[in-house]
Amino acid sequence: MSKLTPDTLNEIRDRMQHGVILREGEGRAKIVVHMGTCGIASGAREILTAFTDTLGPLGDDIILTTSGCAGLCKHEPMATVQLAGQTPVKYIDLTPAKVRKIIEEHVTNGSMVAAYALAVGSERLS
Amino acid sequence: MDQMSLLVCGGTGCTSNGSLEIRTALEQELARRGLAQDVKVVTTGCNGMCGRGPILVAQPEGVFFHSVAPEDVPELVEAYVIGGKPPARLLYTEEQRGPVIPKMSEVPFYAKQQLIALSNRGIIDPENLEEYIGRDGYQALSRVLTTMTEEEVIDEVTRSGLRGRGGAGFPTGRKWAFARAAVGNPKYVICNADEGDPGAFMDRSIVESDPHAVIEGMAIGGYAIGASEAFVYIRGEYPLALARLNLAIEQARTYGLLGENILGTDFSFDIKVSVGAGAFVCGEETSLIASLEGRMPEPRVKPPFPAQSGYMGKPTNINNVETWANIRHIILRGAEWFSSIGSETSKGTKVFSLVGKVNNTGLVEVPMGITLREIVFDIGGGIPDGKKFKAVQSGGPSGGCLPESKLDTPVDYESLTKAGSIMGSGGLIVMDETTCMVEVARYFVAFTQEESCGKCTPCREGTKHMLDILTAITEGRGEEGDIEILKTMARNIKATSLCGLGQTAPNPVLTTIRYFRDEYEAHIREKRCPSGVCKPLISYTIDKEACTGCRACAISCPVTCITGERKLPHVIDQTQCIKCGMCFDVCNFNAVRVE
Numbered sequence: 001m002s003k004l005t006p007d008t009l010n011e012i013r014d015r016m017q018h019g020v021i022l023r024e025g026e027g028r029a030k031i032v033v034h035m036g037t038c039g040i041a042s043g044a045r046e047i048l049t050a051f052t053d054t055l056g057p058l059g060d061d062i063i064l065t066t067s068g069c070a071g072l073c074k075h076e077p078m079a080t081v082q083l084a085g086q087t088p089v090k091y092i093d094l095t096p097a098k099v100r101k102i103i104e105e106h107v108t109n110g111s112m113v114a115a116y117a118l119a120v121g122s123e124r125l126s
Numbered sequence: 127m128d129q130m131s132l133l134v135c136g137g138t139g140c141t142s143n144g145s146l147e148i149r150t151a152l153e154q155e156l157a158r159r160g161l162a163q164d165v166k167v168v169t170t171g172c173n174g175m176c177g178r179g180p181i182l183v184a185q186p187e188g189v190f191f192h193s194v195a196p197e198d199v200p201e202l203v204e205a206y207v208i209g210g211k212p213p214a215r216l217l218y219t220e221e222q223r224g225p226v227i228p229k230m231s232e233v234p235f236y237a238k239q240q241l242i243a244l245s246n247r248g249i250i251d252p253e254n255l256e257e258y259i260g261r262d263g264y265q266a267l268s269r270v271l272t273t274m275t276e277e278e279v280i281d282e283v284t285r286s287g288l289r290g291r292g293g294a295g296f297p298t299g300r301k302w303a304f305a306r307a308a309v310g311n312p313k314y315v316i317c318n319a320d321e322g323d324p325g326a327f328m329d330r331s332i333v334e335s336d337p338h339a340v341i342e343g344m345a346i347g348g349y350a351i352g353a354s355e356a357f358v359y360i361r362g363e364y365p366l367a368l369a370r371l372n373l374a375i376e377q378a379r380t381y382g383l384l385g386e387n388i389l390g391t392d393f394s395f396d397i398k399v400s401v402g403a404g405a406f407v408c409g410e411e412t413s414l415i416a417s418l419e420g421r422m423p424e425p426r427v428k429p430p431f432p433a434q435s436g437y438m439g440k441p442t443n444i445n446n447v448e449t450w451a452n453i454r455h456i457i458l459r460g461a462e463w464f465s466s467i468g469s470e471t472s473k474g475t476k477v478f479s480l481v482g483k484v485n486n487t488g489l490v491e492v493p494m495g496i497t498l499r500e501i502v503f504d505i506g507g508g509i510p511d512g513k514k515f516k517a518v519q520s521g522g523p524s525g526g527c528l529p530e531s532k533l534d535t536p537v538d539y540e541s542l543t544k545a546g547s548i549m550g551s552g553g554l555i556v557m558d559e560t561t562c563m564v565e566v567a568r569y570f571v572a573f574t575q576e577e578s579c580g581k582c583t584p585c586r587e588g589t590k591h592m593l594d595i596l597t598a599i600t601e602g603r604g605e606e607g608d609i610e611i612l613k614t615m616a617r618n619i620k621a622t623s624l625c626g627l628g629q630t631a632p633n634p635v636l637t638t639i640r641y642f643r644d645e646y647e648a649h650i651r652e653k654r655c656p657s658g659v660c661k662p663l664i665s666y667t668i669d670k671e672a673c674t675g676c677r678a679c680a681i682s683c684p685v686t687c688i689t690g691e692r693k694l695p696h697v698i699d700q701t702q703c704i705k706c707g708m709c710f711d712v713c714n715f716n717a718v719r720v721e
Contacts, residue, residue, distance in 0.1 A: 126242045
């Protein structure tokens with residue numbers, strides 16, 4: 001890795017803006033498992049493993065990643081699932097069984113699992 | 127009659143399901159039948175029922191159509207617009223509705239939050255530097271290094287009105303200006319990540335979810351005051367935050383965002399991580415510096431302030447994690463933007479960890495000036511199990527406990543201080559009616575007493591004596607005059623201790639006396655704990671009328687002191703009872719009473 005300059009910093013930013021904000025044609029779905037201390041303590045590693053194991057055969061157009069805490073510690077473990085071109089859905093109180101259902105119904109068939117979802121959309125930034 | 131409007135959902139979900147084609151088809155069909163002037167076709171925002179899109183709502187009747195396809199349009203116009211009878215298969219009924227998923231802005235926990243310091247939470251992978259860059263990461267540092275003078279940076283931060291988020295609330299820009307003006311070389315920057323308050327995890331969460339925001343803030347601060355060396359002093363109890371911070375520093379070095387000649391400029395800056403050993407007093411800046419230097423963590427007299435004489439006697443600027451995480455946003459979006467958020471004296475947002483007897487425990491970031499009531503009841507969702515609110519403590523173990531009557535206090539530095547509490551670093555502990563306020567005061571004094579470094583006699587000995595008196599009161603040995611002694615001691619400890627630990631340790635005692643004096647008096651005069659918490663002052667009895675003789679209590683009692691025949695009222699032997707409360711917890715008929 002060569003050291004960044006202001007110009008190369010901007011290049012990475014422009015490239016990554018596409019990666020962070022999921023757009024059509026760049027992966028079918030993005031799944032973020034929230035892994036702060038609270039999430040991990042509530043079992044987020046098992047949730048991540050359940051996603052990894054179940055998604056394995058589904059192809060690499062699904063981005064699986066992790067982030068810090070989503071704030072609502074009471075409902076950890078949490079994950080956010082976003083299909084390309086749609087708003088993100090926050091799932092709460094996850095278990096490996098719920099993960100498998102979410103992958104089957106939401107990721108694969110495109111219909112959200114309302115029973116496990118807290119909300120759709122993103123948080124309000126200032 | 128009102129003109130008919132057909133509202134076609136133009137939300138992202140419906141648009142990708144072809145709602146724009148529906149709109150076109152509707153307009154063509156209406157024009158074909160000469161109805162274009164009579165029926166308006168409008169595109170609206172998302173209806174929130176994306177799973178059944180495209181959605182079409184007909185007003186003024188409010189008829190809701192779902193899963194509309196272009197080939198349905200002629201039938202829809204014929205049957206409904208002309209005939210007034212909506213085609214049943216397109217009609218949306220309650221049975222089809224199923225559970226509706228609300229939007230984030232409709233979830234009370236998130237609706238009143240406003241993110242600055244936590245703006246990347248839950249979005250980026252904290253272990254991936256490029257994701258941070260994708261969210262304008264290091265753009266503020268780049269701007270500072272290539273277009274701004276040191277003075278301009280300090281001026282921007284000063285004008286933003288940002289105040290230290292560690293608790294004291296000192297204006298950050300002024301602190302930087304002192305360190306910049308101080309004579310001495312080298313100068314140092316420190317990030318205080320020694321978050322010691324029980325139940326508080328704001329800083330941990332920021333470092334865990336967005337470590338580069340802290341690093342970028344520190345580098346900007348280093349440039350502004352003229353420092354090229356920095357430390358993060360972080361709790362050893364935060365293994366995940368520590369690991370992510372170390373990784374982030376390593377990545378930043380690899381990309382040339384830390385180290386020599388950052389971003390190709392002549393600014394050099396690097397960060398070392400120092401792990402604390404769990405002393406609460408290390409949150410105090412002079413103690414933290416002493417610990418960093420390898421000495422016993424004890425506060426010292428100020429002045430000289432760390433800005434004049436800090437780490438190794440050199441000019442040093444210390445800010446807390448959350449303060450650093452705000453910096454890049456102030457640089458990128460400007461002082462005016464930042465100071466437009468918040469209250470008159472307290473600008474921007476504050477992160478709180480909301481814990482205790484509250485439905486939605488979690489980490490919240492709210493604009494300054496929001497009321498405690500909004501945080502506890504709107505965001506926090508109120509008190510669980512239908513119990514009543516009793517108090518909320520802000521500011522950690524040395525904050526005050528504020529009652530219902532103070533819930534409309536706006537959350538800013540001055541208002542909380544006036545009410546007898548402190549902003550502190552942002553812990554918020556909610557207590558319900560089953561909490562004994564004397565016991566709460568005893569618990570927190572026990573904590574600060576244990577954590578007192580012992581340097582100042584009033585703090586070391588005074589908190590010990592306060593603890594003895596509070597313990598006596600909770601054990602039924604309180605005496606008339608104890609409350610006055612506690613108040614006198616509290617005033618003296620506050621006035622004569624060197625650092626924030628001693629200066630604030632009596633706050634829980636003073637505020638509980640101020641707002642819950644009747645509870646102290648009940649313990650002292652009537653030897654009674656109104657909340658049924660203090661074991662020596664309570665007894666468990668079984669109500670003969672309510673008891674069904676189910677034996678659940680007798681089976682659960684660890685000392686088998688409950689006797690009685692099946693289906694007949696049971697009795698607790700008071701001489702054997704250890705007041706563990708098991709019988710109270712297991713009784714399904716509310717027959718066990720606490721007095």
